[in-house]
Amino acid sequence: MFELKKIVSAFLMPLPALLIIGFLGLALIMFTSRRKFGCLVVLLSLTGILLISIQPISNRLLLPLERQYSAFLPVNEPIDYVMVLGHAHVVDSSIPPTSELSPTALTRLAEGIRILRMYPNAKLILSGYGRHSETSHARMMAKVALALGVSKPNIVLLETAKDTWEEARLATAYVQDSNLVLVTSASHMPRAMNEFTQAGLKPYPAPTNYIASKHLLNGWERYLPDSQYLAQTELYWHETLGSHWRELQDWAVDVSNLEFAEPEEPELNAVEVGSEDELETLEVNETETNEIEEVEIELNSDSSQP
Numbered sequence: 001m002f003e004l005k006k007i008v009s010a011f012l013m014p015l016p017a018l019l020i021i022g023f024l025g026l027a028l029i030m031f032t033s034r035r036k037f038g039c040l041v042v043l044l045s046l047t048g049i050l051l052i053s054i055q056p057i058s059n060r061l062l063l064p065l066e067r068q069y070s071a072f073l074p075v076n077e078p079i080d081y082v083m084v085l086g087h088a089h090v091v092d093s094s095i096p097p098t099s100e101l102s103p104t105a106l107t108r109l110a111e112g113i114r115i116l117r118m119y120p121n122a123k124l125i126l127s128g129y130g131r132h133s134e135t136s137h138a139r140m141m142a143k144v145a146l147a148l149g150v151s152k153p154n155i156v157l158l159e160t161a162k163d164t165w166e167e168a169r170l171a172t173a174y175v176q177d178s179n180l181v182l183v184t185s186a187s188h189m190p191r192a193m194n195e196f197t198q199a200g201l202k203p204y205p206a207p208t209n210y211i212a213s214k215h216l217l218n219g220w221e222r223y224l225p226d227s228q229y230l231a232q233t234e235l236y237w238h239e240t241l242g243s244h245w246r247e248l249q250d251w252a253v254d255v256s257n258l259e260f261a262e263p264e265e266p267e268l269n270a271v272e273v274g275s276e277d278e279l280e281t282l283e284v285n286e287t288e289t290n291e292i293e294e295v296e297i298e299l300n301s302d303s304s305q306p
Helices: 002-011 014-031 035-051 055-066 103-118 137-147 164-175 189-198 219-223 227-256
Strands: 081-084 123-127 155-158 180-185 204-208 269-272 282-288 293-299
Touching (some): 002 014, 014 035, 055 219, 055 227, 081 103, 081 164, 103 123, 103 137, 103 204, 123 137, 123 164, 155 164, 180 189, 189 204
Parallel strands (some): 081 123, 123 155, 180 204, 269 293
Antiparallel strands (some): 155 269, 282 293
16 A cells, blocks of 8 residues: 555656656657647646746745744753654665765754754654665664764664654654654655644654745746756645645545555554664564563674774
8 A cells, every 4th residue: 555655646746747748748749630739738748847847836835835833942841752754765885874865864864963962861763664675764864873973772763664654653652651852854844743643742843954945046047947946846746645645544534434544553663772882783682562562782792893
């Protein structure tokens, strides 16, 4: 179901959808007698791509979404956990760990570490599964966090969460009634807060990775198509699709009572990182408790060797 959602949503994004429309227009021109209509379809496709690639359009769409929550400021209550939601990564030992994370993931992690510095007794929760990699995204972020000075005992990994819905349910099972700061991209924060609230948590929002600017470029420059503005439009549409998908699931549960409409509760597998220095050499021993399956980390005796 998760992979099907990813495939369908990919074809519903603005650029792929407009390209499909353009190729349909070319097919009409090349293989049918409706050439004028085909030219109109191609023109529609190109015009659409142009419009979603200029700053005035992308800013008007993304800016209101990003500014729903303001930047995190210290609160008067103790904070127990700072949770950074995952994004994407690659595994490549030939590049620095910071380059293995996507720019979005790195920005989220940096903000999480900044907030963690305000609350020395808090723990840093990192989430995200591996998808096409044997190394989970949470573990890749932990690798960078260690390199940036976060102590290993202060890191908790949620390595099975595939999307925001699962991240919220896993966090609820682990955090329970503790105070939580939620770190994610500003454009993703409204949807993330909705999921975490529905899961039973009341996190403090800490949006980061603001992309849309309040200040437009001067004169004609703002109307030049640019890939960064296309990416902003696609980001807005991605979040819009995610919100509508969740609303559709809620409607199906409430109205139709469909068994397949609500995803299954994910099983919590929280990794509390140990106190040694090297993350790559961890050996995992699983022990079950009543509510959580905690994983104790032990280090090989020779792990300190280069």
